[in-house]
Amino acid sequence: MAYLAQLGALADELVAALTSIPEAQRERRDAYREFVLRSLRHHTFTRTNQFEVQDRLDGLEERFCVVGRDALARALRIRLDALESHRSQTTPEVLHLLLELADQPAQKSNLSD
Amino acid sequence: MPPNERAEKQAAAQQAVDILHEIATILNCHLDRRTLSICISMIENGVNPEALANVIKELRKQGQEAQLEAAAASARRR
Numbered sequence: 001m002a003y004l005a006q007l008g009a010l011a012d013e014l015v016a017a018l019t020s021i022p023e024a025q026r027e028r029r030d031a032y033r034e035f036v037l038r039s040l041r042h043h044t045f046t047r048t049n050q051f052e053v054q055d056r057l058d059g060l061e062e063r064f065c066v067v068g069r070d071a072l073a074r075a076l077r078i079r080l081d082a083l084e085s086h087r088s089q090t091t092p093e094v095l096h097l098l099l100e101l102a103d104q105p106a107q108k109s110n111l112s113d
Numbered sequence: 114m115p116p117n118e119r120a121e122k123q124a125a126a127q128q129a130v131d132i133l134h135e136i137a138t139i140l141n142c143h144l145d146r147r148t149l150s151i152c153i154s155m156i157e158n159g160v161n162p163e164a165l166a167n168v169i170k171e172l173r174k175q176g177q178e179a180q181l182e183a184a185a186a187s188a189r190r191r
Contacts, residue, residue, distance in 0.1 A: 007155070010154055010155050014152075014155070015172060017148045018148065018172040019172055019175055019176035020180065021179055035168075036172070039168045039171075040160050043161055043163070048162055060140070075139055076136065076140075080136070083136070086125060086129035090153070094156055094162070097152055097156065098133070098137050098140050098144075100162065101140070101169060103141045103143060105139060105140045108141050109139055109140070
């Protein structure tokens, strides 16, 4: 029960952070919250494979070099190395999420951001 | 847990979030620090990352549509 309450609170926060729907439109926010909880409970995705995540990150680093974005490749490597000392059980899953949300980084990423 | 140990753990967790946020920026994920922290908490609670990524993409789409609706409504009122 506590788990569901915590996930519900996080779903609320996620909706508020991503949709900017005002607090006054409570029904609409509640509908999105239900959508989030339903989608997270019922899905067909398999568990994260940490080796596959590592391969995808290595592949990205290589791709950055191939397209002449060596500074971006270096920046990624430095952060991945730094993350090693902070690694937790869920680090591969979080990196998996970031890979799924990556938006054409070789073309669009800006190091000054 | 003693207060010192708790503070150290919190600082280490913050550093991990900082590094992950930098990686998110390098990968152009369009995630601010607050949203990333929410996502990390969800994953720590057992949420599947691919399912979460799909939810985020859908919420962004819905958020954009809501903003367009609000802008159109505001233009009609003028």
